[in-house]
Amino acid sequence: MNTLGRQKYTAFAVRYALLLAGALIVTVPFIYMVSVSLKPQAYTFEMPPQLFPHDITFEHYREVLAKQNLVVYFANSLLVAVASTSGTVLIASLLAYAFARMKFAGKRVLFSVLLIGMMIPPVMLIIPQFLVAKELSLLNSLLGLILVYITMSLSMQTFLLRGVFAGVPQDLLDAALIDGGGQGTLFWRIVLPLSRPGLAAVTIFTFLYSWDEFPWAHVAIRETAKRTLPVAIALFRRPDLTEWGQLFAMSIIALLPVLVVYVIFQRYFVAGIATTGLKG
Amino acid sequence: MSQANLNVDSRRASASITVKPRLRLSAQQVTPYLFLLPGIILFVTFILWPMLYSLRISFYDWNIVKAERSVYVGLQNYQDALDDPIFQRAASNTLFYVLVTVPGQMIFGTLAALLLNQRFPGRALFRTLYYLPVITSWVIVTLLFEFLFNGQAGLINSILESAGLIREPIRWLADSRLIMIPLTLLGIWKGIGWTAVIVLAGLQSIPMQLYEAAAVDGAGTRQRFTSVTLPLLRPTLVFLVVVLTIGAMNVYISGLLMTRGGDPMNESHFVLTWMDKQTFENFKFGQGAAISYLLTAVVFVVSLVQIRLLQREVDYT
Numbered sequence: 001m002n003t004l005g006r007q008k009y010t011a012f013a014v015r016y017a018l019l020l021a022g023a024l025i026v027t028v029p030f031i032y033m034v035s036v037s038l039k040p041q042a043y044t045f046e047m048p049p050q051l052f053p054h055d056i057t058f059e060h061y062r063e064v065l066a067k068q069n070l071v072v073y074f075a076n077s078l079l080v081a082v083a084s085t086s087g088t089v090l091i092a093s094l095l096a097y098a099f100a101r102m103k104f105a106g107k108r109v110l111f112s113v114l115l116i117g118m119m120i121p122p123v124m125l126i127i128p129q130f131l132v133a134k135e136l137s138l139l140n141s142l143l144g145l146i147l148v149y150i151t152m153s154l155s156m157q158t159f160l161l162r163g164v165f166a167g168v169p170q171d172l173l174d175a176a177l178i179d180g181g182g183q184g185t186l187f188w189r190i191v192l193p194l195s196r197p198g199l200a201a202v203t204i205f206t207f208l209y210s211w212d213e214f215p216w217a218h219v220a221i222r223e224t225a226k227r228t229l230p231v232a233i234a235l236f237r238r239p240d241l242t243e244w245g246q247l248f249a250m251s252i253i254a255l256l257p258v259l260v261v262y263v264i265f266q267r268y269f270v271a272g273i274a275t276t277g278l279k280g
Numbered sequence: 281m282s283q284a285n286l287n288v289d290s291r292r293a294s295a296s297i298t299v300k301p302r303l304r305l306s307a308q309q310v311t312p313y314l315f316l317l318p319g320i321i322l323f324v325t326f327i328l329w330p331m332l333y334s335l336r337i338s339f340y341d342w343n344i345v346k347a348e349r350s351v352y353v354g355l356q357n358y359q360d361a362l363d364d365p366i367f368q369r370a371a372s373n374t375l376f377y378v379l380v381t382v383p384g385q386m387i388f389g390t391l392a393a394l395l396l397n398q399r400f401p402g403r404a405l406f407r408t409l410y411y412l413p414v415i416t417s418w419v420i421v422t423l424l425f426e427f428l429f430n431g432q433a434g435l436i437n438s439i440l441e442s443a444g445l446i447r448e449p450i451r452w453l454a455d456s457r458l459i460m461i462p463l464t465l466l467g468i469w470k471g472i473g474w475t476a477v478i479v480l481a482g483l484q485s486i487p488m489q490l491y492e493a494a495a496v497d498g499a500g501t502r503q504r505f506t507s508v509t510l511p512l513l514r515p516t517l518v519f520l521v522v523v524l525t526i527g528a529m530n531v532y533i534s535g536l537l538m539t540r541g542g543d544p545m546n547e548s549h550f551v552l553t554w555m556d557k558q559t560f561e562n563f564k565f566g567q568g569a570a571i572s573y574l575l576t577a578v579v580f581v582v583s584l585v586q587i588r589l590l591q592r593e594v595d596y597t
Contacts, residue, residue, distance in 0.1 A: 026472075030412060033427075098316050121576060122530075124572035126572075127568050148326055154323060212418070215532060
């Protein structure tokens with residue numbers, strides 16, 4: 001009896017110790033990043049390194065907000081992420097509704113073709129996408145980013161939503177059909193409102209993806225004023241960079257919306273990954 | 281079951297009732313395609329057409345300024361890519377990255393999931409913390425690791441020095457072999473949270489009765505793990521290995537930023553950073569397209585193996 005209690009207690013302590021060690025490994029780099037962004041420039045590489053700064057200064061934040069067009073980059077990122085997310089939610093829902101709830105010729109073939117989009121590495125498409133975007137005058141334009149982000153998200157999000165929409169009880173649709181509703185009504189009035197958790201998962205996946213995306217934005221955008229945050233941050237780091245405080249101040253500003261979205265939608269997010277195995 | 285069939289039947293019946301006039305029928309046939317149209321247009325323009333376009337480019341000495349002046353060279357681009365020592369080095373670096381980061385993420389992710397798979401105070405907080413690197417952009421975490429592994433006064437060097445493990449700071453980023461250490465550690469660090477969430481979902485789908493039955497049969501903790509948890513978790517683990525492998529083969533942003541385009545001497549490339557450089561710096565679009573198709577072929581084979589393995593799994597569970 002007593003040894004069992006002690007065993008349980010030890011197991012409990014070991015569990016906490018391991019979890020704490022893991023949490024430290026994960027968070028210390030972030031804490032250090034915040035700390036460097038708040039230290040005066042001279043203390044960036046102080047010896048020995050201090051995890052928590054002695055004198056706190058906001059000079060790096062002031063500098064990047066004043067000098068680095070950061071407001072513009074932030075606005076670009078926000079516009080691109082919001083537009084890509086709304087576009088993806090709408091277009092993937094339409095696709096998913098057709099695949100889950102409608103009968104049409106070529107359904108199986110079309111769905112298999114759509115799934116190809118989940119298998120090809122996105123970076124491999126960059127060369128031809130660059131050439132296509134050039135022909136459509138979509139290089140150097142935020143619209144070019146938005147259209148590509150929506151397209152790259154379609155396969156996975158349609159796959160996710162098809163499963164969600166298929167779970168809406170047929171009785172409800174039948175009732176609406178008898179009342180004279182068309183497919184548009186069924187889609188808009190019944191299936192979408194009943195699929196809020198699924199739509200929330202799509203929203204957060206697409207928002208994070210389009211907010212964080214770097215390879216396509218890096219290739220497609222040349223003009224300074226059209227950069228998104230990841231591109232601006234990557235290009236801020238020159239070979240002889242010393243202003244790490246400013247770089248991390250920019251990074252933390254870029255990270256804030258991600259944290260907000262993640263904390264708000266966390267419940268749906270975890271469920272979304274768990275049911276579909278989508279990568280965040 | 282019979283309920284579902286009944287529903288389908290009643291739906292068919294109601295559909296056939298509404299389909300009396302001919303015009304109505306054709307509208308019903310057209311509607312699905314209206315739902316599909318926006319998605320199809322985007323998919324064809326930015327995925328399907330580019331894929332075929334890229335295949336064509338890979339057979340040409342592509343002229344970026346005047347496409348019609350491009351010269352057909354057959355499989356020469358593929359041959360050249362494979363013969364190129366830089367490509368070979370990039371391929372072996374990528375293989376190394378896969379072989380280290382995939383087991384690393386699997387081991388630590390599974391461990392984290394096992395630790396998190398019970399109700400206890402602070403569990404949600406730990407889960408959120410572990411997920412932090414997953415939602416942070418690759419650009420930010422790469423630059424963060426570059427800073428931590430700084431050759432003179434980085435945090436890692438000073439920790440190792442104060443622990444007495446090294447005498448002099450190590451210049452992690454200046455050597456094409458050493459730089460693989462921060463790159464692989466970053467790959468593992470960033471992926472643990474995602475792996476853990478997937479394993480957790482797998483763990484939670486195992487019916488409690490199986491554990492109870494095993495306990496009744498006198499199985500201890502360890503035995504319950506090896507005879508219940510592991511076998512039932514296998515499909516999840518197989519799925520993870522494949523997805524993580526594909527992800528690792530596509531390593532790109534971290535390499536591009538940390539090695540500054542393959543420095544020193546193009547020895548620290550991954551396949552995709554070399555593709556990027558050949559295409560957008562050396563303007564060899566045909567070469568770049570061939571390299572990306574070579575990688576896609578490997579990814580495709582891995583996906584097929586995945587489907588095989590998963591199907592076999594279904595057969596005997």
